[in-house]
Amino acid sequence: MSSVNKVILVGHLGKDPELRYLEGNISVASFPLATSETFNRDGKRVEQTEWHTVVMWRGLADVAAKYLTKGRLVYIEGRLRTRSYEDREGIRRFATEIVAESFNLLGRRSDFENNANSPVASDKKAQAQAQEQQVDFTENNDEDDGLPF
């Protein structure tokens, strides 16, 4: 195999995640994420924003729909995937997305606790690096042997 496809982003959500359900009741969440960098143009600082389409699947999508909201700062780890599709005029187009494998909420609690779909009691759990695996893991933790690794 010999291959690695990894993306690491820290940025702000441009919108609340949109949650859909595929056949088999598989959940999919997606949202735009902004990262920005500043550079010099003719001696002036210019900020350039890059917009990424982030997609999450299954348990991770559910957690995202619950805790991620427009404006929040988030750390995302995932991989690149380019989809091919036909638009409404029948033109073949390509869209590159970041398929997230885990995410972490960043910033202080106070930054987001007055939010509409604010996390309450089980917030800690979600913040604890809401990984696809970990989400599964915490749901059936019979196998947990208490070792921190």
Add this chain to the structure above:
Amino acid sequence: MSSVNKVILVGHLGKDPELRYLEGNISVASFPLATSETFNRDGKRVEQTEWHTVVMWRGLADVAAKYLTKGRLVYIEGRLRTRSYEDREGIRRFATEIVAESFNLLGRRSDFENNANSPVASDKKAQAQAQEQQVDFTENNDEDDGLPF
């Protein structure tokens, strides 16, 4: 700012890099890179290949054109950038590329030393993590104080 946009790829070049020159004699190299992953579908191992467009600028482009060839395994670090452009029919399209900031040749020398544009004498230099910065750095290393950091 508070933002991170980072891509890490290990994959094989699908073609030799294509080197172009912009106004101001700025060099730009680009090439397709394949990463692949295997997964189960109906009990069978299926391989799925993802193709990435990698772009390099200036000194890094020159080093890439010299040392990277079709088929080579390479580690690439960069950032995502989505360009908007009009295709030949005047349709607005978007293309997401990985703008590389550094690369490392992987695999043994013997894997590629019979290659057409094989690296010779100054190979070490290029292999020594051909970073944009380092390339500049080694060109005017007056400031080098010999400390390993």
Add this chain to the structure above:
Amino acid sequence: MSSVNKVILVGHLGKDPELRYLEGNISVASFPLATSETFNRDGKRVEQTEWHTVVMWRGLADVAAKYLTKGRLVYIEGRLRTRSYEDREGIRRFATEIVAESFNLLGRRSDFENNANSPVASDKKAQAQAQEQQVDFTENNDEDDGLPF
């Protein structure tokens, strides 16, 4: 070469950075950084904190001393380095440190603007991914051609 040594941390500073000067007036900053993860032990959520020693050199050290303070959340990219030294009893010891190559302040402005050594006017500059290279770069930007890459 064929080698990569990369560390990515997001965590909180345990103390203000300590700034020292080596011969040749080279600045070195260092500070402890905490990352934490939660795991299940006997059905209870336990948090485990990992402490890292982060070291920065030259321009990056100066920026760190100016903008990083105890408690701040920061994204750090760097590499691992294990130093060998003799402690006060003459015992040979090893210390593994993260030599930072860049950092980003995370969290909102309001989180830290009442801070003692608060950033003021040139804050943007520091927040704009305070990379060793970029710090040098913004100091002599004659070569800047205004292109965002």
Add this chain to the structure above:
Amino acid sequence: MSSVNKVILVGHLGKDPELRYLEGNISVASFPLATSETFNRDGKRVEQTEWHTVVMWRGLADVAAKYLTKGRLVYIEGRLRTRSYEDREGIRRFATEIVAESFNLLGRRSDFENNANSPVASDKKAQAQAQEQQVDFTENNDEDDGLPF
């Protein structure tokens, strides 16, 4: 939580992995990994090697013991962990290790197929990014729905 602790290494094994078993029959593999970088000192290219202690647990340890051998080039992703222990003279010491979460074999098959504990039939499986999760996953893949994500 708001925390990330990630290490990415590409380097060569200094020794074959050493496999031990803890109580509960939990397997642990560990080995030294070398990364190296070159820099200028007084106009000469100097290579400096950094040695890392890599530790793997459970299924990942078993896969490592089977496929990783001295000299092999490998991509490793994991996290930093500093252990405290007493050496034989009763002196408290600290050791920082990389607890691997996944690894990928790099380089061509021919580089290692004459090796002593050479992978044979099930090689593909191991090479397919031998992640802790994936290893578990491929062992009980009843839940696999054939979607590539």
Add this chain to the structure above:
DNA sequence: TTTT
């Protein structure tokens, strides 16, 4: 269009 790469590689195993």
Add this chain to the structure above:
DNA sequence: TTTT
């Protein structure tokens, strides 16, 4: 103790 690896590799180029």
